[in-house]
Amino acid sequence: MRISQRLILGFLAIAMWVAVVGHISLYQLNQISDPLSNDIPESVKSINKTAYLDGLSQSIRYYHEVSTQSARNYAFTQDKRWKQHYKDIEPELDRVIKDASEKGGEKDRGFFSTIYKVNHTLMEMENKSIELVDKGQPEEAIKILESSKYWDQKKNFEQDIGDYVSRRGIKYDEALSSSTRAVNLATKQAQDLIKTSTRLILIFGVVAIILAIGAGLLISRSIYVPLFELKAAADEIGKGKIDTQIEITSNDEVGQLASSFKKMLNDLQKTTTSIDNLNLEITERKKAEESVRHAYEDLEKANQEMKEMQSQLVQSEKLSSIGQLAAGVAHEMNTPVGFVASNFETLEKYMIKIEKLFQMYSELIDKIETSDKAVLLDKVDAISKSRNEMKIDFILKDLSVLFNDSREGIDRVTSIVQNLRDFSRKDDPENFDIYNINDGIRATLVVVQNEIKYDADVEMELSEVPQILCSTGQINQVLLNILMNAAQAIKSQERDDKGKITIRTYATDDEVVCEISDDGPSIEPDKLAKIFDPFFTTKPVGKGTGLGLSISYDIIVNKHKGALLVDNSVGKGTKFTIKLPINKKETEKERMVENNENKNCIIRG
Amino acid sequence: MVEKKTVLFVDDDEAILRSLGRGLLDESYNKLFTKSCKEALEILKREEVHVIVTDMLMPEMTGLELLRIVKKEYPNIIGMVLTGYELDTELQNAVEQGEIFKLIPKPLWKLGGKFERLVRRALDGSNLQNEHGRSGGRKLMECKVKLRE
Numbered sequence: 001m002r003i004s005q006r007l008i009l010g011f012l013a014i015a016m017w018v019a020v021v022g023h024i025s026l027y028q029l030n031q032i033s034d035p036l037s038n039d040i041p042e043s044v045k046s047i048n049k050t051a052y053l054d055g056l057s058q059s060i061r062y063y064h065e066v067s068t069q070s071a072r073n074y075a076f077t078q079d080k081r082w083k084q085h086y087k088d089i090e091p092e093l094d095r096v097i098k099d100a101s102e103k104g105g106e107k108d109r110g111f112f113s114t115i116y117k118v119n120h121t122l123m124e125m126e127n128k129s130i131e132l133v134d135k136g137q138p139e140e141a142i143k144i145l146e147s148s149k150y151w152d153q154k155k156n157f158e159q160d161i162g163d164y165v166s167r168r169g170i171k172y173d174e175a176l177s178s179s180t181r182a183v184n185l186a187t188k189q190a191q192d193l194i195k196t197s198t199r200l201i202l203i204f205g206v207v208a209i210i211l212a213i214g215a216g217l218l219i220s221r222s223i224y225v226p227l228f229e230l231k232a233a234a235d236e237i238g239k240g241k242i243d244t245q246i247e248i249t250s251n252d253e254v255g256q257l258a259s260s261f262k263k264m265l266n267d268l269q270k271t272t273t274s275i276d277n278l279n280l281e282i283t284e285r286k287k288a289e290e291s292v293r294h295a296y297e298d299l300e301k302a303n304q305e306m307k308e309m310q311s312q313l314v315q316s317e318k319l320s321s322i323g324q325l326a327a328g329v330a331h332e333m334n335t336p337v338g339f340v341a342s343n344f345e346t347l348e349k350y351m352i353k354i355e356k357l358f359q360m361y362s363e364l365i366d367k368i369e370t371s372d373k374a375v376l377l378d379k380v381d382a383i384s385k386s387r388n389e390m391k392i393d394f395i396l397k398d399l400s401v402l403f404n405d406s407r408e409g410i411d412r413v414t415s416i417v418q419n420l421r422d423f424s425r426k427d428d429p430e431n432f433d434i435y436n437i438n439d440g441i442r443a444t445l446v447v448v449q450n451e452i453k454y455d456a457d458v459e460m461e462l463s464e465v466p467q468i469l470c471s472t473g474q475i476n477q478v479l480l481n482i483l484m485n486a487a488q489a490i491k492s493q494e495r496d497d498k499g500k501i502t503i504r505t506y507a508t509d510d511e512v513v514c515e516i517s518d519d520g521p522s523i524e525p526d527k528l529a530k531i532f533d534p535f536f537t538t539k540p541v542g543k544g545t546g547l548g549l550s551i552s553y554d555i556i557v558n559k560h561k562g563a564l565l566v567d568n569s570v571g572k573g574t575k576f577t578i579k580l581p582i583n584k585k586e587t588e589k590e591r592m593v594e595n596n597e598n599k600n601c602i603i604r605g
Numbered sequence: 606m607v608e609k610k611t612v613l614f615v616d617d618d619e620a621i622l623r624s625l626g627r628g629l630l631d632e633s634y635n636k637l638f639t640k641s642c643k644e645a646l647e648i649l650k651r652e653e654v655h656v657i658v659t660d661m662l663m664p665e666m667t668g669l670e671l672l673r674i675v676k677k678e679y680p681n682i683i684g685m686v687l688t689g690y691e692l693d694t695e696l697q698n699a700v701e702q703g704e705i706f707k708l709i710p711k712p713l714w715k716l717g718g719k720f721e722r723l724v725r726r727a728l729d730g731s732n733l734q735n736e737h738g739r740s741g742g743r744k745l746m747e748c749k750v751k752l753r754e
Contacts, residue, residue, distance in 0.1 A: 340624075454667075
């Protein structure tokens with residue numbers, strides 16, 4: 001219940017109480033007023049009535065006396081003033097009698113109507129006498145007035161009135177005494193009632209006060225208890241315990257206040273929560289920044305690792321190329337090693353034969369002095385025969401060829417080994433070597449020869465080019481890659497005639513250019529854009545890493561600041577162009593080194 | 606008197622041909638050498654050859670291609686291939702189908718005297734083929750089986 005309602009109800013209860021008490025008091029007062037308002041006025045009224053009728057009776061007596069006397073006097077004196085006097089009094093008398101007959105009780109009315117009739121009779125007679133006087137017959141008039149009829153009537157009238165008046169006097173006294181009694185009784189009753197009422201009012205008043213205090217206490221309690229609770233909650237919240245619960249569910253203003261407070265608290269909690277969230281967010285953002293930094297560091301590390309990995313990848317691509325070459329290179333080396341070894345064995349046989357012949361010659365020399373001519377001739381024949389059988393003449397002639405062949409075979413193996421070693425060595429990207437691209441081409445061809453020679457002829461148009469600073473192994477790797485691709489492209493056509501690979505070098509003012517073109521199948525236009533992409537390959541699985549050209553691009557463009565271009569005219573093969581910048585500052589140094597350079601690249605045609 | 610047999614050696618590398626010639630210096634049969642397959646086919650037109658020993662990888666054509674041409678025109682000539690790639694399936698198939706008498710693995714010096722013996726056996730097979738004419742093929746096959754064993 002709302003406080004206002006409660007207050008209204010409390011006051012209403014008190015008011016009702018007061019109303020009941022008042023009503024009871026009024027009832028008591030009413031009890032007092034009954035005799036006062038009924039009995040006393042009644043008696044007063046009867047007194048008044050009695051007195052009034054008494055007065056009227058006196059007046060009737062008086063006016064009667066005056067009017068009869070006036071009429072009499074006029075008859076005797078004929079003085080007009082008496083007539084006038086009579087005429088003035090007569091209606092008054094008539095009026096008073098009428099009045100009395102109206103105001104009086106039942107009995108009085110009967111009495112007065114009789115009086116009225118009598119008076120009327122008298123009036124008629126008197127008026128007749130007056131008329132006679134006026135006619136100048138006063139004697140006649142006196143006769144009437146002195147008549148017994150008139151006097152009887154007059155005596156009756158006076159007698160009746162006198163009786164009435166005396167009777168009225170007794171009635172008046174009676175009324176007065178009864179009135180006094182009534183007043184006395186009423187006064188006593190009133191006093192009793194007042195006493196009772198006073199006591200009642202006192203009791204009711206005390207009860208009303210107790211009630212009021214009780215109601216007040218109850219109402220105030222119902223107000224201040226939740227208010228106190230609210231205050232306690234507010235204090236708690238003030239201390240920072242924002243999760244404080246408020247257990248006020250009443251429906252009144254305090255309840256509303258509490259619910260407003262709760263709402264406010266709720267909002268506060270929300271706000272606090274959002275602030276907490278914000279704090280959390282800030283913390284998380286810091287964490288995120290931290291993790292971003294970590295991620296960045298990881299990324300840097302990853303980048304570093306990737307660089308290392310890339311260099312490993314370059315190396316492995318190179319090794320992969322060498323792997324592909326291995327069989328060819330092995331065959332390439334197997335041949336010279338094979339015939340050199342074979343020649344060596346043959347040389348041993350040759351030596352045995354030559355030693356044998358030498359032995360025979362020695363024996364012949366030993367026998368020249370002791371033996372005769374015939375024996376010696378036989379011996380010479382035997383030697384000659386053996387010499388033919390052992391093909392010593394051929395052997396002697398062949399020895400120089402054998403040595404030449406063997407030397408050339410050993411040179412071939414040496415060259416391959418040397419180039420292979422140059423090719424596969426891990427380059428130091430910081431320190432470039434002095435490089436002549438023509439030498440590089442020749443060296444690469446030695447390594448790749450076996451892959452090309454059965455499918456394509458290599459035509460070389462090499463011009464004099466300046467030396468440049470670059471990584472020998474890396475550039476050779478690029479040359480190898482492009483040459484291998486060209487050879488494989490030609491091979492893939494399975495054509496009857498041999499293909500042609502043309503290698504051309506020349507120099508511009510600031511660049512050394514190497515063009516490698518083949519007459520194999522051209523690259524399809526849609527694949528042309530992808531050929532430098534890592535892992536893009538048109539070769540069957542396992543045949544190519546797809547990294548060759550992407551690594552070549554990286555080597556030429558990124559590491560050597562050059563350019564790697566592909567020119568593709570459909571149906572006419574493919575042309576790769578390598579452009580490497582000439583570092584002019586290094587020219588002097590190059591020249592100095594050039595003179596002392598030992599060229600290892602030995603080419604087999 | 607038994608007719609002197611002739612063996613033709615084909616290899617694009619002359620140094621190899623010369624070393625073969627040295628190695629087989631004491632063999633009694635005739636030895637012809639050429640570095641060109643085309644020239645080899647020319648020689649076959651002029652000379653009677655019983656056995657051809659050819660290198661596998663050569664610029665003009667492979668040894669197998671050469672032997673297929675030879676087989677078509679001179680079915681009695683026995684072909685042998687010198688190869689570094691013994692496991693080549695095409696060559697193995699060619700051996701199975703009788704197109705090649707024997708694959709000879711390189712390098713030859715590792716074989717010791719085996720190469721010489723192989724050439725001599727091939728020449729013996731050639732004898733059988735010549736003696737028995739068309740039926741010689743079966744004998745040859747038997748001979749091959751023996752050889753493989």
